Amino acid sequence: MAAGITLLWLAFRNIDFKNLWEGLKxxxxxxxxxxxxxxxxxxxxxxxxxxxxxxxxxHNPAFLNSFNAMMTGYLANLAxxxxxxxxxxxxxxxxxxxxxxxxxxxxxxxxxxxILSLMVITIIMLFVDGSTLGPFLxxxxxxxxxxxxxxxxxxxxxxxxxxASSGLLLLYLIYHFRNSLRKIRFxxxxxxxxxxxxxxxxxxxxxxxxxxxxxxxxxxxxxxxLMTWVVVFAVxxxxxxxxxxxxxxxxxxxxxxxxxxxxxxxAFHFIISRGLMLIYGISLEDSMVYALLAHESQLxxxxxxxxxxxxxxxKKSRKTT
Numbered sequence: 001m002a003a004g005i006t007l008l009w010l011a012f013r014n015i016d017f018k019n020l021w022e023g024l025k026x027x028x029x030x031x032x033x034x035x036x037x038x039x040x041x042x043x044x045x046x047x048x049x050x051x052x053x054x055x056x057x058x059h060n061p062a063f064l065n066s067f068n069a070m071m072t073g074y075l076a077n078l079a080x081x082x083x084x085x086x087x088x089x090x091x092x093x094x095x096x097x098x099x100x101x102x103x104x105x106x107x108x109x110x111x112x113x114x115i116l117s118l119m120v121i122t123i124i125m126l127f128v129d130g131s132t133l134g135p136f137l138x139x140x141x142x143x144x145x146x147x148x149x150x151x152x153x154x155x156x157x158x159x160x161x162x163x164a165s166s167g168l169l170l171l172y173l174i175y176h177f178r179n180s181l182r183k184i185r186f187x188x189x190x191x192x193x194x195x196x197x198x199x200x201x202x203x204x205x206x207x208x209x210x211x212x213x214x215x216x217x218x219x220x221x222x223x224x225x226l227m228t229w230v231v232v233f234a235v236x237x238x239x240x241x242x243x244x245x246x247x248x249x250x251x252x253x254x255x256x257x258x259x260x261x262x263x264x265x266x267a268f269h270f271i272i273s274r275g276l277m278l279i280y281g282i283s284l285e286d287s288m289v290y291a292l293l294a295h296e297s298q299l300x301x302x303x304x305x306x307x308x309x310x311x312x313x314x315k316k317s318r319k320t321t
Contacts, residue, residue: 007259007266011273016285023235023289031234032297038227039298042220043305046070049216053106054098056206061096068309069095075306078299081260085111091313106203117221118254125251128244136252136279225250231294237286238276249275253294263302268295 047067054061073088089103207213229246232238252275259267269291276287 011270019285028234034230035227036301038223042223045216045219052213056203059098065095068313071306071309074302122251235290
């Protein structure tokens with residue numbers, strides 16, 4: 001929470017709030033409905049793609065239960081970063097009687113595919129419009145992170161080398177003495193959980209409907225792109241931006257949403273507003289209007305659906321017990 005508040009302060013510290021308020025009053029909010037519609041399609045597709053990952057485990061959860069569990073996870077992310085990944089597995093596991101550790105394995109696969117997808121889109125953008133994206137990422141993402149790490153740890157490479165070496169040594173010792181450690185209840189449960197997660201990760205190699213899985217992956221990111229792009233038409237000064245500019249916003253917004261803060265709080269507002277200002281020459285206030293509309297509309301929509309999904313999945317669970 002502290003990190004999110006700090007990032008919000010950085011994002012808003014040079015803002016003229018009078019101009020920001022005027023921009024919000026003049027925004028065309030009808031475009032947010034279209035953005036939410038594209039987000040809804042992405043959510044539906046994600047729920048179906050998750051089911052495809054779960055099927056090789058020998059389970060076929062109902063679509064509605066999968067969707068409700070997923071949206072409950074998004075709601076949980078508002079409390080703690082990434083806690084929603086575990087929450088949705090627990091919710092669906094209890095509802096459909098599926099081992100939670102195996103579901104966590106499928107979520108690891110999901111997140112890995114999402115990261116790879118964003119990396120592919122970023123690389124394509126660097127080739128297509130590298131003069132815009134490359135310098136922005138270097139000056140506003142990579143260099144600040146590098147400076148921050150160096151300021152905290154001094155010789156950063158030594159710190160990471162020692163950390164990696166210690167981690168590898170610890171893993172080797174655990175693996176070497178695994179039979180002895182299994183006699184300890186804590187480690188026995190830890191090994192069982194790890195085995196379940198690995199079993200869940202292996203599902204990607206046993207997906208029967210691979211083409212449908214690939215289709216949903218493309219469909220999700222197409223809708224993410226459209227969801228991000230159409231919001232530019234809500235603000236007069238950004239309404240001239242084309243689809244390629246929407247992809248640029250998707251890339252930098254996706255990087256911000258991966259920050260270890262609740263639902264990209266602060267990080268999204270900072271990087272999007274600075275991207276619009278530095279790359280397209282749009283005023284900081286209008287850039288922040290776009291960031292607020294794009295982020296808060298999805299945040300509120302996700303929270304509302306998440307609350308309903310939470311109530312739905314756990315209320316029905318109580319009735320069936």
